[in-house]
Amino acid sequence: MADLAPVILLIEDEPEMRRFLRAALGTESVQLVEAATAREGLAQAAGRKPDLVLLDLGLPDGDGIDVTRRIREWSGVPIIVISARGQESDKVAALDAGADDYLTKPFGVPELLARMRVALRHAARLASGKDEPIFVSGDLRVDLGRRQVLVGEKEVHLTPLEYKLLTAMIRHAGKVLTHRHLLKEVWGANTADQRHYLRVYMTQLRHKVEKDPTRPRLLLTEPGVGYRLQVS
Amino acid sequence: MALSSRPRPEDLLEKIRAEEARAAKGLLKIFFGANPGVGKTFAMLEEARAKRAEGVDICVGLVETHGRPETAALLSGLEQLPRRTVEHRGVTLTEFDLDAALARRPTIVLVDELAHTNAPGSRHERRFQDVEDLLAAGISVWTTLNVQHLESLNDVVAQITGVQVRETVPDAFFDDADEVELADLTPDDLLRRLQQGKVYLAEQAELARDRFFRKGNLIALRELALRRVAERVDAQMRGYMRDHGIREIWPAGERLLVCVGANPAAARLVRAGRRVAATLRCDWIVVHVETPGTALRESDREALVETLRLAEEFGAQTVTVTGHNVAEEILSYAAANNVTRILVGKPTHSLWRDKLFGSSLDRLIRGSGDVDVYVITGDAGEGEPRVRRVAARRSMPWAEYGFTLLIVGLATALGWLVFRRLSVTDVAMIYLLGAMVVASRCGRGPSVFGALLSIALFDFLFVPPFYTLEVADLSYLLTFGTMLAVALLISGFTLRIRQQAELARERERRTAALYGLSRDLGNTRSRDEVVKAARQHLEDSFGCMVQVLAPGPDGRLGALEPIARVPVLDEKELGVADWAYRRAEMAGAGTATLPGANALHLPLTGASGAVGVMVVASPDIERFQEPSQRHLLEAFAGQVGVALERVTLAERTQQARLEVEAERLRTALLSSLSHDLRTPLSVITGAASSLRERGDQLAPETRRELLESVLEQAQRMNRLIGNLLNMIRVETGTLQVQKEWQSLEDPIGVALIRLGDRMAQHPVKVNLAPDLPLVPFDAVLLEQVFINLLENAAKYTPPGTEVEIAAEPAPGAVVVSVMDRGPGLPPGEQDRIFEKFYRAPEVLPTGGVGLGLTICRGIITTHGGRMWAENRPDGGAIFRFTLPIAGRPPADLPLEEAESLR
Secondary structure: OOOOOOEEEEEOOOHHHHHHHHHHHHOOOOEEEEEOOHHHHHHHHHHHOOOEEEEEOEEOOEEHHHHHHHHHOOOOOOEEEEEEOOOHHHHHHHHHOOOOEEEEEOOOHHHHHHHHHHHHHHHHHHHHOOOOOEEEEOOEEEEOOOOEEEEOOEEOOOOHHHHHHHHHHHHOOOOEEEHHHHHHHHHOHHHOOOHHHHHHHHHHHHHHHOOOOOOOOOEEEEOOOEEEEOOO | OOOEOOOOHHHHHHHHHHHHHHHHOOOEEEEEEOOOOOOHHHHHHHHHHHHHHOOOOEEEEEOOOOOOHHHHHHHHOOEEOOOEEEEEOOEEEEEOOHHHHHHHOOOEEEEOOOOOEOOOOOOEOEHHHHHHHHHHOOOEEEEEEEHHHEHHHHHHHHHHHOOOOOOOEOHHHHHHOOEEEEEOOOHHHHHHHHHOOOOOOOHHHHHHHHHHOOHHHHHHHHHHHHHHHHHHHHHHHHHHHHHOOEOOOOOOOOEEEEEEOOOOOHHHHHHHHHHHHHHHOOEEEEEEEEOOOEEEOHHHHHHHHHHHHHHHHOOOEEEEEEOOOHHHHHHHHHHHOOOOEEEEEOOOOOHHHHHHHOOHHHHHHHOOOOOEEEEEOOOOOOOOOOEEEOOOOOOOHHHHHHHHHHHHHHHHHHHHHHHOOOOHHHHHHHHHHHHHHHHHHOOHHHHHHHHHHHHHHHHHHHOOOOOOOOOOOOHHHHHHHHHHHHHHHHHHHHHHHHHHHHHHHHHHHHHHHHHHHHHHHHOOOOHHHHHHHHHHHHHHHHOOEEEEEEEOOOOOEEEOOOOOOOOOOOHHHHHHHHHHHHHOOOEEOOOOEOOOOOOEEEEEEEOOEEEEEEEEEOOOHHHHHOHHHHHHHHHHHHHHHHHHHHHHHHHHHHHHHHHHHHHHHHHHHHHHHHHHHHHHHHHHHHHHHHHHHHHHHOOHHHHHHHHHHHHHHHHHHHHHHHHHHHHHHHHHOOOOOOOEEEOOHHHHHHHHHHHHHHHOOOOEEEEEOOOOOOEEEOHHHHHHHHHHHHHHHHHHOOOOOOEEEEEEEEOOEEEEEEEOOOOOOOOOOOOHHHOOOOOOOOOOOOOOOOOHHHHHHHHHHHOOOOEEEEEOOOOOEEEEEEEEOOOOOOOOOOOOOOOOOO
């Protein structure tokens, strides 16, 4: 992310958290714009056209979910939501409102940087309009052009729905995907409440793709929120 | 020798109670008179003006001026409440507005004509019920009443004047009034006033005027009124004597039993009974003997209900006993209840019946022994109601006639066979046997029919001249007569036995129903269960639908879960229920209060008063007017009330216990917090400060070590806070479980990843049964369970030992085990380890707060499962829990074509 020094907008009301993030991102070549309230954040988002938004869910003057929704009205900028553990339903709501990813407090700097990298890369790929024909992560290699799935050297056979689920995960690799999002993408619009479909197919997929399905390394569960495809 | 002695404590207590009740209630003052026109309203208004002049908040609820200028003039200065208008059959009536009076809340309200009957659709049938409500609300009431409206004097007045007054007021009302003021006028003065047109008469009274306002009548009525007031003064005198400990000769333990039948005239007997009881100042009981196998006529049944209700209004205890022999039942009841006097009506039936069957009255008098028996005049019932006989088994008369034909046919066939060889007497014997068989099995009709048929066939076939109904030898007539008599006798006996059996069965059913209810209620632990048991038994025993209402935290009545569809509790029914609850009296359909309601409302009373209301709906709600049914229903309500009170008290105790527990938790939490949060904090502070101050001088490895410990301790604090938060959620019951159908693999995988390095020293084996079904659970919470259990295993077992997670299906659940190879659990502590702040005796320095397992158990319990611990036979500990599989997954998965990808 060194080429153009992306603009990062941090909307966070706690001065300590801002100080910490300022220090953590100081070594990276990014331009950090800070906002302490939802209103200021929205103004900065419109004015500075950031490449990425780090948004705290608990703001004094408004709901982070609302901020997400407002930004999404006119911008596709990647949004990473920061929240405390135990607010799973807020996270899901923010993700369903259009946020790209989330971080649970407390988190480490490497984790933050990794999420930012994924989000920026994803946005760049969307902008260029090009999809990588081949996805590789760990032992998994998927050739999207030839519809071929390899684990190590071995080809695995997936049912059409399993494959559809896998490709949906690949399209957003590295990002968390809510149950609702995946159901809509794989099964269609009216299945948002049928989460057990998703769970059953995810289990099947893990048994075919993961080395140890009880300890998945690729298809990760984000408890209470959804799933994430690990990128290596 | 009127001796002063100390009043009995119970009397004093009674008096204090009465005074307390009176303090809360309004005072009732009655302006009492012998007949219309004596100036009751006038006296009342004059006094009201005087009161108002004293500054008392007094207003007029309703006073009829009857167009008389003097009354109107008195009324003019007083505040008058608006009246309520009621449309009834096209006529607009104005009525006293109870709600307006309750809302206005004056100190005293004037309500004329206590005996008035309200227009249909009013809250109460009668005005005195309105007055009761006012008094209960703490509003004092002044009202007027004529002597002929007093219930107990009703028929005496009717005898004197020949006018039957329908609007009567219970005597208790008069007796309990706080003040009675007599408005008196001599008959001559009254007649003069009448002639001058100063007395207003209602239209219907106009007709009776000549009969009513005869001088003789007026004198008699005046005497009645004066006597009634004198009686009251006498009672007051006695009360005074009791209060002040003045001894008197008390009638020793008199008790009167009044026997009533099911006829309209029985009410007279009850009134007479009241007078006797009042004179003797004794308890009295009104008894009705029900004879089994007899069904009362509808009108008689109503009369009986009315009679018993009247008796209860007069303060008598009413009892219905069942038995064949009226006299015997009465005497045994009297003996069992220390009755000293029995009051019965003179028999009305003809003498021959007594000669034939014996007289109940005769038997009663002969068997009465020490008990005095009073027989009073007239058309009163003597205990035996007019009845129509019902066959005990009316359901299958045709089957019985068929059976009769079959038996007679068989007898004829058998007779035909033996007739050749044996004599005609033997054939008669066979027919007799047949008649006996029929009589012992069937009702009277088929028995007589069988006997007659047998006689006819016997005569036709076997008695010379053959094949005619003529009889040559007259001695056969004796045979015929015997057959008929035998049939009648046996069928009579059979009928009686069957009736007794039926009666016993009925009693048995009632007892069984009550016993069943009390047994089921005894097992209830929650309000839900009480409601369910009550509903179940009322439906089984009465076929009616029930709601149970109890006051909520705001004091308003609300239906208890589970709520049934019927009876519907709309605003109106809730109002009735509220009345029944506050007054602890029955109300609604089939009662005198708010009879327009759809359902019957029974107060549920426990030892400490009303605890709720049972609302009963049934297509034939009227049958609860019948005393036996009503008493049974009341017995049910009593049981339910006691049970409801019991579980409510138990819930309260439980609540108090929980509060104590919560208090204990808070204390323990505080002490533990101060220790467990400060330890990591001091590490972090120490490490961070030394890095800031001397960072440059430290060796790189030391710096790294310090930074590691900061991170480690911060994570430890994070986990601790997470556990504390979960603990609070479990404890306060705010733990939100979002169950979804999923596989157990998921939370185990997530837990293992989140634990990361903490399990580095312990290889974890996951062993899930291949046929493990989907289970409904909350993934986030279950993940916490696995993390806590695995962390515990890591903490308490030596490095390098294996930890195994296993899950297998069980009936209706999945059993999950987390097994380690550590030292196992201290013996006897298997359950204590789940207690809050429990720590193993040899607690390690890294030990947590001791909440992990408590939270696990809390989470599993909230899921409806169970968690326990045991030791492995070959060393180590097992933590096991069950997750129930309730219901089915929401829908089957859509089938996917078996075809796999290329």
